[in-house]
Amino acid sequence: MKIRTHEYMDIAREQLKEPNARAVLDFFPVILSAMRDAVYQSFEDPQAAIQACRDIRANAVARLPKLLEQFEEQAVKAGAKVVWAADSAQANAYIVDLAQKLGARHAAKGKSMVTEETGLNQALEDVGIAAYETDLGEFIAQLLKRPPFHIVGPALNVPTAEIRDVFLEKGVMDAPTEDPVELGRAARKYLRDRFHFLDIGVTGVNMAVAETGTIINVENEGNIRMCKSSPKVQVSIMTLEKVLPNMEEAMMVLRNLPRSATGQLISAYVSMDTGPKKAEEADGPEELHIIILDNGRSKVYADPTYRQALQCIRCGACLNFCPIYRKVGGYSYGWAYSGPMGQVLSPMLLGLDKTKDLYHSCTLCKHCQSVCPGGVEHPKILLTHRARNREKEPQFHGAGAPASLEARYRAFALAASRPKVWNVMIRGARTALNQKKQGGMVKELFGKPEGWFASRDLPPMGRPTFNQWIKEYKKHKK
Amino acid sequence: MTPISLHIPCLMNMFMPKTGKSVVRLLERLDVPFVYHEDQTCCGLPASNAGFLPEARKVAKHFMEVFGDDPVVVSPSGSCVEMITQRYPALFEDEPEWKARAQDMASKTYEFTQYLVDILGIEDAGGKFSGKVAYHESCSLLRGLGVSEQPKKLIASVKGAELVPMQNADVCCGFGGEFSHKYSEISETMVQEKVTNFINSGADVLVMGEPGCFLNISGYVSRNHPGRKVMHIADLLAGPIDS
Numbered sequence: 001m002k003i004r005t006h007e008y009m010d011i012a013r014e015q016l017k018e019p020n021a022r023a024v025l026d027f028f029p030v031i032l033s034a035m036r037d038a039v040y041q042s043f044e045d046p047q048a049a050i051q052a053c054r055d056i057r058a059n060a061v062a063r064l065p066k067l068l069e070q071f072e073e074q075a076v077k078a079g080a081k082v083v084w085a086a087d088s089a090q091a092n093a094y095i096v097d098l099a100q101k102l103g104a105r106h107a108a109k110g111k112s113m114v115t116e117e118t119g120l121n122q123a124l125e126d127v128g129i130a131a132y133e134t135d136l137g138e139f140i141a142q143l144l145k146r147p148p149f150h151i152v153g154p155a156l157n158v159p160t161a162e163i164r165d166v167f168l169e170k171g172v173m174d175a176p177t178e179d180p181v182e183l184g185r186a187a188r189k190y191l192r193d194r195f196h197f198l199d200i201g202v203t204g205v206n207m208a209v210a211e212t213g214t215i216i217n218v219e220n221e222g223n224i225r226m227c228k229s230s231p232k233v234q235v236s237i238m239t240l241e242k243v244l245p246n247m248e249e250a251m252m253v254l255r256n257l258p259r260s261a262t263g264q265l266i267s268a269y270v271s272m273d274t275g276p277k278k279a280e281e282a283d284g285p286e287e288l289h290i291i292i293l294d295n296g297r298s299k300v301y302a303d304p305t306y307r308q309a310l311q312c313i314r315c316g317a318c319l320n321f322c323p324i325y326r327k328v329g330g331y332s333y334g335w336a337y338s339g340p341m342g343q344v345l346s347p348m349l350l351g352l353d354k355t356k357d358l359y360h361s362c363t364l365c366k367h368c369q370s371v372c373p374g375g376v377e378h379p380k381i382l383l384t385h386r387a388r389n390r391e392k393e394p395q396f397h398g399a400g401a402p403a404s405l406e407a408r409y410r411a412f413a414l415a416a417s418r419p420k421v422w423n424v425m426i427r428g429a430r431t432a433l434n435q436k437k438q439g440g441m442v443k444e445l446f447g448k449p450e451g452w453f454a455s456r457d458l459p460p461m462g463r464p465t466f467n468q469w470i471k472e473y474k475k476h477k478k
Numbered sequence: 479m480t481p482i483s484l485h486i487p488c489l490m491n492m493f494m495p496k497t498g499k500s501v502v503r504l505l506e507r508l509d510v511p512f513v514y515h516e517d518q519t520c521c522g523l524p525a526s527n528a529g530f531l532p533e534a535r536k537v538a539k540h541f542m543e544v545f546g547d548d549p550v551v552v553s554p555s556g557s558c559v560e561m562i563t564q565r566y567p568a569l570f571e572d573e574p575e576w577k578a579r580a581q582d583m584a585s586k587t588y589e590f591t592q593y594l595v596d597i598l599g600i601e602d603a604g605g606k607f608s609g610k611v612a613y614h615e616s617c618s619l620l621r622g623l624g625v626s627e628q629p630k631k632l633i634a635s636v637k638g639a640e641l642v643p644m645q646n647a648d649v650c651c652g653f654g655g656e657f658s659h660k661y662s663e664i665s666e667t668m669v670q671e672k673v674t675n676f677i678n679s680g681a682d683v684l685v686m687g688e689p690g691c692f693l694n695i696s697g698y699v700s701r702n703h704p705g706r707k708v709m710h711i712a713d714l715l716a717g718p719i720d721s
């Protein structure tokens with residue numbers, strides 16, 4: 001998909017004014033986070049359950065190379081073919097090649113963030129293979145040629161009238177309706193027809209279990225299952241951090257995932273597949289290919305501060321609780337991953353130079369971190385992004401700070417470490433600022449009300465400042 | 479009683495000197511002895527937030543030199559205390575001697591209401607106010623320091639004050655230092671929502687323990703809802719002063 005991370009504020013500005021985005025963002029994330037809080041109460045100790053998940057993820061990520069080896073061994077033993085891909089191009093080439101060998105005219109896809117990351121749909125289309133998204137939200141987003149709006153609800157911002165129009169236009173249905181159930185049914189029927197002639201299905205992976213070689217998918221519509229059971233050939237693509245040691249730990253993560261994602265105790269469907277169809281089994285793919293994609297993650301793994309970003313389980317809770325996501329929506333983040341998890345991850349994968357707004361547009365309120373079942377400390381990582389960018393860190397392509405900012409913070413540090421200079425500076429700033437006072441408050445500084453002053457006043461600076469006042473006060477007290 | 483060393487955040491020193499005076503009045507009323515070092519400047523938080531770590535270190539070192547020998551440091555700002563207790567030690571990974579000082583600093587620095595309630599065991603700080611009070615849970619106090627019950631207890635002890643619930647009290651007001659200026663359109667929608675919730679709560683005043691939130695919310699209120707009242711908790715507890 002097209003990377004637009006550098007257009008963050010342009011998209012955000014549009015989204016802030018978009019009435020439908022506003023309505024959806026005022027509603028869904030708030031409801032989802034309330035449902036999450038409520039459903040966590042089914043644990044005797046909700047905080048302990050979240051902590052257990054965090055520990056499991058941290059331990060798994062710490063042992064990543066070993067677990068991946070074990071997973072590969074077990075998956076191969078169960079009859080799967082395991083392929084390692086260093087980057088998007090390699091992963092896509094493998095799938096395209098496989099589809100071409102099968103003579104496939106179309107491929108069905110179960111909801112997966114990682115194929116958004118690799119741009120698989122485009123790669124398939126480039127060789128004339130149609131890729132169908134089968135998750136309803138992804139399907140709608142695909143027809144409209146839009147990126148996902150939310151990890152859990154990729155099209156929850158699209159009005160039904162717009163869905164009606166695009167369904168009519170693309171022949172998904174022939175009679176107009178705005179009834180959500182009817183729209184869902186039309187999409188389902190349309191996609192089910194395609195499942196009948198399916199040569200190849202592509203899905204993501206929510207968890208991979210090292211001890212058994214099993215891949216686990218979590219969903220509510222059943223389409224991922226169809227992608228896994230209908231075609232002769234199934235490709236499951238996972239990024240390398242998805243692996244967990246054993247079933248027991250996977251089940252603990254599974255208890256957290258739907259709770260955090262959609263406020264459900266468990267999702268409608270959970271499918272677990274160990275290898276392709278066995279001789280005695282009624283359905284399932286004859287071939288199972290598992291692609292383990294790196295795409296920059298081994299570099300993240302090797303970095304002690306960044307490594308914890310790999311603990312993310314893609315539940316989306318951080319989006320729902322992020323007060324900024326709740327304003328700007330998913331498009332603003334400009335790539336597959338949005339909200340706090342995108343702000344953490346995208347700069348690591350795309351480079352600090354191309355993603356500046358993602359790690360600066362944050363108030364460090366820690367709401368994301370407080371709900372994250374993966375144990376990701378987003379604010380800490382965003383601060384590291386900022387520092388590394390300023391230092392021009394080469395590994396992750398730090399670009400350096402603008403000269404004006406350099407000058408400002410050098411002057412700040414100089415003054416703040418010399419009290420006399422500091423106080424002289426404050427007096428100077430006070431004179432300049434207080435000249436602008438209108439009716440008791442400062443309403444603009446640079447000739448027009450912009451930035452802070454577009455919507456807020458600033459009090460004039462104290463004459464005396466507290467520091468000046470207390471000097472006198474102490475004298476009088478003596 | 480060991481005297482506390484009073485830290486007045488730079489924003490408060492510059493823009494809210496009255497609140498600083500409220501802190502002083504309150505400490506005197508509660509018989510809490512304190513010292514104030516005139517050499518104090520800033521804790522270095524702005525540089526740390528912007529990713530300017532060598533600069534943040536420089537300012538942090540000054541801070542530790544000023545406050546280093548004191549037994550207890552107390553500050554009416556959640557974000558400064560968060561900086562000192564949580565970021566100082568990490569800043570000096572490569573300088574063991576300073577790291578030890580930072581850890582010591584972290585272990586003896588408290589947010590103002592936290593110190594009053596948790597350490598001194600004060601649950602009634604006095605004060606008078608007639609009306610309904612809503613409390614904004616500043617991110618730095620609530621999630622940064624786990625301070626939430628303490629200020630609420632103190633508010634409840636104010637004569638005539640009734641603490642009323644406010645929707646999304648724990649959601650960020652959109653300050654974030656430079657964020658509020660650089661991403662002002664986003665910040666505006668956030669503070670707007672905060673103020674709407676305050677108005678809908680029916681409270682007469684919105685109280686908080688963080689100078690950053692105070693400047694943000696009161697600045698928005700001053701521009702858009704003049705007549706509405708926003709206060710730092712020290713001002714509520716101390717009661718009105720004239721000068």
Ligand code: SF4
Pocket residue numbers: 260311312313314315316317318319340341368371372373374375376
């Ligand atoms: S960062 Fe945490 S909260 Fe956000 S999607 Fe990942 S696991 Fe969920």
